[in-house]
Ligand SMILES: Cc1cc2nc3c(=O)[nH]c(=O)nc-3n(C[C@H](O)[C@H](O)[C@H](O)COP(=O)(O)OP(=O)(O)OC[C@H]3O[C@@H](n4cnc5c(N)ncnc54)[C@H](O)[C@@H]3O)c2cc1C
């Protein structure tokens with residue numbers, strides 16, 4: 001089980017959270033001028049990397065807030081969490097901060 | 101050497117020390133007519149049908165580990181075709197039909213055992229969904245029948261149908277032709293038969309890149325054993341599909357999740373069939389060795405770690421103990437995980453891609469073992485003819501753009 005550091009509540013067991021998929025995917029701003037391909041990208045296509053993944057979690061049994069998380073999908077190690085709304089971090093910097 | 105009574109008797113005379121190797125261990129040639137990436141059941145099967153039905157013998161299967169070491173060798177082997185939509189019924193039923201004859205076809209015992217797959221209903225919603233499946237299947241001539249709780253218990257005597265369970269059993273859908281097969285034997289049988297027809301199966305050979313010519317068409321693969329040229333590549337890499345497709349700059353509608361299974365210590369036969377419960381997240385069958393084979397849903401998050409959280413398996417065992425009270429004191433022997441590639445509509449992709457010469461067979465997620473022969477058969481057709489077989493024509497990548505999804509979430513909700 002993962003130990004997930006909620007940016008608002010601190011480290012808690014995975015059971016308190018709900019996974020919410022890849023982060024920083026913005027809904028098309030102007031739906032009527034969005035092409036089928038762009039809708040498909042937004043709804044269904046994912047980067048699914050083997051390595052660092054930026055994802056959303058929701059602390060359902062705690063503060064109930066969404067936040068973002070950088071996790072290595074090979075080791076499942078969490079490198080960083082940060083509140084929703086902050087810009088996408090530079091992964092090279094995240095790696096350096098984590099001492100890797 | 102064929103497996104036959106005569107050869108068995110001959111080999112017995114020399115204490116079975118002179119059986120030849122089942123497949124060759126070749127080094128890669130400089131170039132092939134087609135390359136399959138991934139030596140799981142689907143990839144080996146594809147090579148087998150390419151050689152047998154389409155006469156393509158100058159082909160190779162590249163595998164980064166050992167053949168059958170991916171999900172093929174990690175799955176719980178449930179076979180059934182009771183899916184909701186016609187497209188899926190066509191594909192899975194094609195497979196079940198091939199299973200029925202596969203041991204004879206490959207001259208290799210894949211131990212296909214149509215012992216019946218029973219899916220339990222615990223809520224009114226379950227009843228409605230399963231009855232809808234029963235009717236949809238029967239309209240297509242696929243067997244599926246509705247059972248009362250008493251009939252379910254008659255079919256599987258260790259089932260608990262008492263009314264004081266947390267989620268009492270209200271009925272069940274039974275597909276009698278469903279069942280199980282020996283997972284390793286499927287990979288080994290296809291490998292042996294393909295190798296005998298000249299297919300090179302190259303293990304410990306990881307694909308690191310896909311090379312393309314000036315027109316964008318594929319021209320070969322970079323591997324840990326060097327560059328190998330080809331004009332046709334079939335990607336059949338399950339959980340690693342997104343990684344390989346990104347080598348050709350193709351994004352996929354896939355996410356890779358860990359899926360776990362576990363087995364108990366072996367006991368005498370107590371379970372004659374497969375029982376599954378989507379609602380309380382558990383399924384179980386008994387292997388010929390006597391171990392109870394148990395599984396459930398995926399872990400919550402995407403991962404390539406091939407392990408999952410222990411809380412997922414304990415949750416499964418809670419449900420198993422409730423459904424089958426007499427297994428409560430059994431010890432569990434082994435627990436493992438595989439990485440499954442899940443599509444948004446829980447249906448697979450067997451398709452051409454935007455890149456010329458690149459074909460992909462993926463998205464089987466938690467339930468592709470049952471489809472191994474059928475999938476391999478129509479995918480070989482797709483590669484050889486450069487166009488889909490009617491059975492897999494609907495399973496394109498494009499369906500996510502056109503919106504013609506094949507939603508099997510209800511049929512595939514619990515991993516199997
Ligand atoms: C625990 C578990 C239980 C399951 N239970 C069932 C079940 O009961 N019924 C059912 O129908 N399905 C089940 N499934 C799903 C089923 O196992 C899969 O859908 C099916 O086996 C996929 O077969 P495959 O040949 O496509 O993939 P795999 O067998 O995974 O083969 C893909 C191969 O590609 C190789 N590969 C990856 N990357 C590269 C590379 N870069 N270069 C070279 N090779 C590479 C891998 O090493 C692997 O051997 C289960 C899966 C799991 C994990």
Ligand SMILES: [Zn+2]
Pocket residue numbers: 006007008009010059062063064065
């Ligand atoms: Zn919190």
